[in-house]
Amino acid sequence: MDAATCEVGPPRAWRSVPAGVATVAMAVLVAITLWSATRSGSTALIRADVALAVAALALVPVVGRRPEVVGVLAGVLVALSPVATPVASFAVLYTARNRPFRQAATVAVVGVVGEAVQAVWRPMPSLPYGWRLVLMTAAYAALLGWGTWAQARHALLAALRDRARRAEQEQERRVVEARAAERTRIAREMHDVLAHRLSLLAAAAGAMEYRPDAPPERLSAAAGVIRASAHHALDELREVITLLRNDDAEAPADAPPGQTLADLPRLVEEARAAGQHIEVDDPLGPPVEVPTAVGRTAYRIAQEALTNARKHAAGQPVRLALGGAPGSGLSIAVSNPTTADSGATGSAGTGLIGLAERAALTGGRVAHHIDASGRFHLTAWLPWPT
Numbered sequence: 001m002d003a004a005t006c007e008v009g010p011p012r013a014w015r016s017v018p019a020g021v022a023t024v025a026m027a028v029l030v031a032i033t034l035w036s037a038t039r040s041g042s043t044a045l046i047r048a049d050v051a052l053a054v055a056a057l058a059l060v061p062v063v064g065r066r067p068e069v070v071g072v073l074a075g076v077l078v079a080l081s082p083v084a085t086p087v088a089s090f091a092v093l094y095t096a097r098n099r100p101f102r103q104a105a106t107v108a109v110v111g112v113v114g115e116a117v118q119a120v121w122r123p124m125p126s127l128p129y130g131w132r133l134v135l136m137t138a139a140y141a142a143l144l145g146w147g148t149w150a151q152a153r154h155a156l157l158a159a160l161r162d163r164a165r166r167a168e169q170e171q172e173r174r175v176v177e178a179r180a181a182e183r184t185r186i187a188r189e190m191h192d193v194l195a196h197r198l199s200l201l202a203a204a205a206g207a208m209e210y211r212p213d214a215p216p217e218r219l220s221a222a223a224g225v226i227r228a229s230a231h232h233a234l235d236e237l238r239e240v241i242t243l244l245r246n247d248d249a250e251a252p253a254d255a256p257p258g259q260t261l262a263d264l265p266r267l268v269e270e271a272r273a274a275g276q277h278i279e280v281d282d283p284l285g286p287p288v289e290v291p292t293a294v295g296r297t298a299y300r301i302a303q304e305a306l307t308n309a310r311k312h313a314a315g316q317p318v319r320l321a322l323g324g325a326p327g328s329g330l331s332i333a334v335s336n337p338t339t340a341d342s343g344a345t346g347s348a349g350t351g352l353i354g355l356a357e358r359a360a361l362t363g364g365r366v367a368h369h370i371d372a373s374g375r376f377h378l379t380a381w382l383p384w385p386t
Contacts, residue, residue, distance in 0.1 A: 023060045029086035037082050053083040067095040071107030078114030096147025108140045188354045199310045200229040203274040225273050260295030271306050281321040294382045297358050301380045304351045305334035313339050327386040335377045
């Protein structure tokens with residue numbers, strides 16, 4: 001841990017301990033040490049120890065703010081009397097817990113030097129100088145290691161808490177993105193299913209409205225288109241709702257209803273029955289086997305193109321061309337003349353964006369433009385593995 005992190009201050013658990021509690025605890029230890037040190041000392045030495053004990057205790061409330069300064073001062077007092085040893089030890093532990101290792105090591109070295117000086121002029125007959133110095137060095141080293149370990153543990157727990165918080169935020173972000181993707185999926189499926197069927201209904205109803213004098217068989221055919229389109233719309237809407245309610249985690253995330261490339265002739269016939277003029281160029285011939293996802297995407301592209309032509313270029317002929325082969329890909333091209341009130345496909349932008357997204361999911365692409373003659377072209381390419 002760097003100095004910038006450590007200088008922020010002691011952890012909350014240490015800050016919550018009142019300075020008075022630490023002062024009382026140190027006072028008890030200093031009193032015990034003072035009683036032990038003055039049993040065989042002279043009166044002057046006893047008075048000096050008492051004064052040094054009071055001075056050492058006066059430093060305790062400052063430990064929380066400047067532990068390294070208190071540690072150095074206490075180490076100096078240790079050189080004069082053993083009564084300052086409890087405060088010096090506490091300062092080493094606190095500094096190691098809340099400050100950079102270099103500062104804590106400096107405080108510990110000052111304490112050891114103080115102990116070494118004290119042992120010179122106040123020796124202990126029962127403990128040789130060398131062993132006393134070794135024991136005090138080991139004690140200060142233990143305090144230094146304990147405090148450093150506690151600081152590292154606190155930093156690790158803080159890092160783990162931060163990582164957990166970030167992971168929770170990331171999970172929330174993924175949930176939001178998943179919900180947005182699901183809403184987009186629902187909108188795309190609803191658009192694909194309803195736009196086509198409703199446009200057929202509108203075309204058939206328009207024919208009945210503007211040609212009320214048409215022969216009965218023409219009116220009956222238009223009514224049949226309306227009935228069949230409404231029936232198919234309900235069936236496809238039911239399929240979409242069933243798909244969206246599917247909780248199978250292994251189900252494809254973008255599996256539309258069951259129409260594939262093999263259903264394209266029926267789609268063309270429904271559009272022709274509604275009065276749309278469609279020219280089909282299909283060198284592929286009879287229904288061919290293509291990957292399911294590619295077939296569904298191809299069907300949706302053709303469906304959206306015919307729907308847009310019906311809405312934005314009513315009465316204009318449409319040309320639908322298919323081509324390709326396994327290994328080279330499946331190509332789809334739809335073109336139709338534009339009309340003065342078609343709005344240059346401006347209102348069809350949402351459907352075209354959806355087509356591009358669908359094609360991209362299968363590794364394909366979709367493009368559209370209006371040529372110099374005013375004819376709208378939509379082209380798509382989808383991968384067709386061998």
